[in-house]
Amino acid sequence: MITPSTIAVFEYEMKRYAAELRNIGLLIDREPERINDFLHLPAMKAINHMMIPPEYGGQPIITIGQEKYYGLSSLERVITIEQLSAGDAGVFLGGPGPSMSSIVMMDLGDEEQKERFYSHFMKGSAWAFFALSEPDKGSDATEISTRITRQSASDMKLNGHKFYIGNGSRASIGLAFAQTNRTPLGIQIAIVDPSIQGFKATPLDTMGLRGLRISHLEFEDFPLEEKDIVGRHLSPTKRGLWGALRTFHRMRPSVAALALGIAQASYDYVLEQRSIFTEREKTELERLEMRLHSLRSMIRHAAAEIDQNAQKGYLASLSKIRAASLAEEATELALAMMGPGSMVEHPLLNKWYRDARAFEFMEGTTSIQKINVFQAYANGKMQHA
Template sequence: MTVMTVLKHKPDALRGLFGEYAGEIRRNALPLHNGDIAVEELAASVDPRLLRAGFPPEFNDDPMTVNGKPVHMRSFAEFVVAQEELAWADAGFLLSLPWSSMSTYLIEVLFDPQERDEFYATVAHKPRWVFFAVTEPAHGSDPLGMETTLSADGDSFRLNGTKRYIGNGARGFVGFVFCRRAGATGPLGIEAVRVRAGADGFDAEQLHTIGLRGAGLSELRFDNVKVTEDDIIGRRHSSVRRGFHGAVTTFDLFRPGVGAMALGIARAAYDYVRGERRNPGPVDAATLESLNDRIHSVRALIHGAARSIDAGKGNGSLSSAAKVAAVRLAEDSTRTLLRMLGPTARFDHPLMDKFDRDARGFEFMEGMSDIQRQRIAQGFLSRRFWPSEEPAP
């Protein structure tokens, strides 16, 4: 089950809409990266309609529009277009935005209707950050290796453990933390719990990173943090549907979005060098042409994965293929294009240096490439890689 609907607007129209924000975002890219402007300050200056993109229509009474029609971003096919365009402007900015799209699945599918409405009402009209905490220092985002534990304590529970590389973790007013019930083994022992900033025993520290600095990657530490029964996400659903299933499903759903962000960086680097090298030699011209071809083919793969999810046919393999291809493209293109600008390119072209730094971060989001290749292989072996009803892009 997905949380979004069919594509409402043509991709080119959406590309133009989000491209309208690109100039202002790009102007702030290096100041945000260098720490000269605070994320909170930047968020306060952004069009509120952009911050509410993806909200249910009933909580977004003033949405963005295309040709006079509202854009509510309720399909993954729309989502990946927006991700690519905003990442083209600045992926760090995109990841710094208030609200967390990765939390959508939990909120839409596992929250009770009243909880869902209360949550959206809280975040709809004021910039608020929400974190989604799975990754741990020793086991990455592998839910089965999770060491953060939830232990019974009378009529409540206690949360203990550490999460690392959590986007907006130190900014979040609330977050969803994945953990294992004490003594439980296997996937059915995984739970997702709600933790609020300022809770006793909860400490968050922003980490220094070489790229994607706007994302505010953080380390979160939980020392006997109290969790009530009401804070357990999806508590009225079976253990098969919540916890582990919630984490894996969220990664599968939003992996094409990670690919779209990586693609946006690759395209940004390509466009930058084309602007700097208007008359490249034969070798460089051939390299640029090859990269341009890859940009278009990877975009088609990402959009195919997104359409499959919208059609209810997504099985994870196609999403994994989209992410692997996009990450490789982002890394290859930024490295190659930097060399094309000469040995002092990082000093002479700080924006290209930033693109290259940012491109390295996507390998670690939603599972590394070796894990994704296993998912791809499983899809091929089980003949489920490409849904028969979904035409190849």
């Protein structure tokens, strides 16, 4: 468990991994499939096992102080992700591992499902997808049109489309959200094996986070059985939509940490590349530095609160709003300070500028986060703040 006395040591360890990601960031941005050439790197091996519980084979990150970290708490994840994103967010997100799907499996999966899911990552580098977003629907779980039709416990079919799904075209397992009926309790989460007939994944061309290989998934009479329904041992009120909401609450601080990492990298890049600044530039950089420190504190506090109560997500929403905005502002400021032609002369800044625009749409837009905050206020959950 991370404590105030061990954070610095843990951050130091993460910076070593971040340097490996930075070294290949531009290459992966140009050729996303080349990520397979670098799976031997210690950073990639660590990402592959991140968020896997030890009882299912998870291998911890061990620091020089011999502390062990599995990335199972929100606080561990935000510290890890900030540093790795400062190395390269696209490579980190495009790296192997269970990612968001692991949170659902930890919360809702039965023992057989967990063994089946996590075993993919014990055999070597593997990817998983988390398929919720749909064409014209976004990530609104209440508007899912992908359907599961059931003839019997051993004869079910999955039909529909999922859009903007990270690592969808390279995953060997994934989770797909679908409806069995038009009610919140009708939402189900299915374990999907992409090698089975009825599944198709097409990579989409994107401007940023190209290493993530965002994809369009199609399910056409994809066969399912009862054993594939995540949370089959739980009541309908404790799975499906409930699982999606818990996942979003827990992942929002991580998305904020991704954005913070790019903002911090942009700030550091300017200081590395320039030594003389005007008084106005100094003021702008000092203001950015203070905002970075303030946001870091907010994100870590939000993560710690989520670890205490997974339903307490309003601070995570505030963090995500601020982080997405700051990443865009920081990359714009860095480009302006590096002068005319900086988009061409500084390809890293060009990449970070493009990557930063993705965070507005990950785990809910700013408008959605504001609704979350308002609801928390209206329900009296923010009275102590």
